[in-house]
């Protein structure tokens with residue numbers, strides 16, 4: 236049944252997830268350029284199209300409205316060929332994705348990146364803890380079939396190039412009819 240469902244798409248949909256700062260947007264942008272797939276940054280989309288229920292002062296971010304986001308994406312996801320970039324993965328329909336990539340960064344490296352981004356205090360330590368406890372990898376494993384989930388290191392520039400290459404190959408192979 237799963238093969239039939241994904242068989243309706245001519246191109247795969249890929250979810251790129253991970254703690255903020257692990258390099259989702261950087262990697263997704265490079266992958267979209269290499270493959271001509273469509274990069275969808277959920278954070279930007281939520282802001283642009285007002286797919287939220289206001290601003291959370293404590294979390295210092297928009298309160299994403301999951302139903303609005305899923306309605307907005309349904310047609311594009313059915314069509315296929317999307318790279319979806321978001322620091323969460325448990326509210327998307329499982330059937331949307333052919334591959335779920337979880338980017339991972341060593342905590343000291345992530346700490347520096349998020350400090351540079353201006354994260355402080357609770358926001359900084361919460362995100363570094365999120366990475367240490369592999370929250371996004373757990374969330375991905377709970378939400379998607381095991382064989383769709385892949386964890387990739389994202390500590391340096393070489394990691395980005397290698398990950399883009401690996402995923403570009405995977406996308407090419409997915410698209411070749413058996």
Ligand code: DAT
Nearest residue numbers: 255256257258259260261348389390391392
């Ligand atoms: P995310 O989209 O996961 O929040 P990002 O792509 O915005 O992360 O990257 C955060 C910052 O870290 C940005 O300045 C680029 C840099 N960066 C990301 N991945 C990297 C990597 N593998 N090596 C070096 N720098 C990286």
